[in-house]
Amino acid sequence: MEEGCRRSDDYVVGSLPTLIYIPNFITEVEETELLHHIYEVSACRWKNLKNRRLQNWGGVVHEKGLLPQELPPWLTKMTHRIFEQTLLFPAAINHVLINEYLPDQGIMPHQDGPAYFPVASILSLQAPAVIDFTPHPRLKACNEEKSITGQAYEVRKNDLLNELRCSFEDEQCSLLLMPRSLFIFKDEAYSDYLHGIEESPFHNLGKVVNVSELTKLEEWKTRYFRSIEASEKDCFNRTATRVSLTCRLVPKVCKNLFKF
Numbered sequence: 001m002e003e004g005c006r007r008s009d010d011y012v013v014g015s016l017p018t019l020i021y022i023p024n025f026i027t028e029v030e031e032t033e034l035l036h037h038i039y040e041v042s043a044c045r046w047k048n049l050k051n052r053r054l055q056n057w058g059g060v061v062h063e064k065g066l067l068p069q070e071l072p073p074w075l076t077k078m079t080h081r082i083f084e085q086t087l088l089f090p091a092a093i094n095h096v097l098i099n100e101y102l103p104d105q106g107i108m109p110h111q112d113g114p115a116y117f118p119v120a121s122i123l124s125l126q127a128p129a130v131i132d133f134t135p136h137p138r139l140k141a142c143n144e145e146k147s148i149t150g151q152a153y154e155v156r157k158n159d160l161l162n163e164l165r166c167s168f169e170d171e172q173c174s175l176l177l178m179p180r181s182l183f184i185f186k187d188e189a190y191s192d193y194l195h196g197i198e199e200s201p202f203h204n205l206g207k208v209v210n211v212s213e214l215t216k217l218e219e220w221k222t223r224y225f226r227s228i229e230a231s232e233k234d235c236f237n238r239t240a241t242r243v244s245l246t247c248r249l250v251p252k253v254c255k256n257l258f259k260f
């Protein structure tokens, strides 16, 4: 690996274009520093949602662009590193959402808004979680329509629907996001898929594509929870709070509030 530059191609996982997973993107010391800054801010920085709480940094994102606010140095240290090492953003990252999830919290399947450059980078802290990718219903409906036209409509409809249901399940995939990793998704994964984290203390590992992380999960559980009992196959019992930093670029920045 070149000094100071990670070739993103070397970290592609799975077959869906394009999921990039970089383990140990930051050190344990850096993780502790980040958590310190995140929990040091005043309580009003947190916005409470039904299923998680979050901090918004970098300004207000509107459909038409960003009403900017400078990112603090403890965040630019990380966003510059992502920008410089991945070479996937055309300009410096200018927006960061910090999400905090209790062990039974998550984020509904969604797509990121149109204001963002279509590359999302997510730094994970403190506890693992599984992120799921499912084809966008728009894409699914379009496939069904294409397949269920023609004379054999009634006869073949049920067969085709079953087939499609199977292929839909085939197209789903997940990633195990370990603390200190950087996860990036772009291309079809960004434009044609929904991503979400199940709002449950149990996360399914059955469709995880970055399989080498599964052994690290066992090590992590032993290290932090002295958990020695064999875990359920294909299932991760979440017991700790996860924090993530979603770092993105809003290409259109409004310089003047009144011209917005």
Ligand SMILES: O=C(O)CCC(=O)C(=O)O
Pocket: 097, 099, 107, 112, 122, 131, 195, 197, 244, 246
């Ligand atoms: O916490 C995560 O890993 C996902 C966050 C996310 O999807 C978002 O902020 O849009």
Ligand SMILES: [Fe+2]
Pocket: 110, 111, 112, 195
């Ligand atoms: Fe998202």
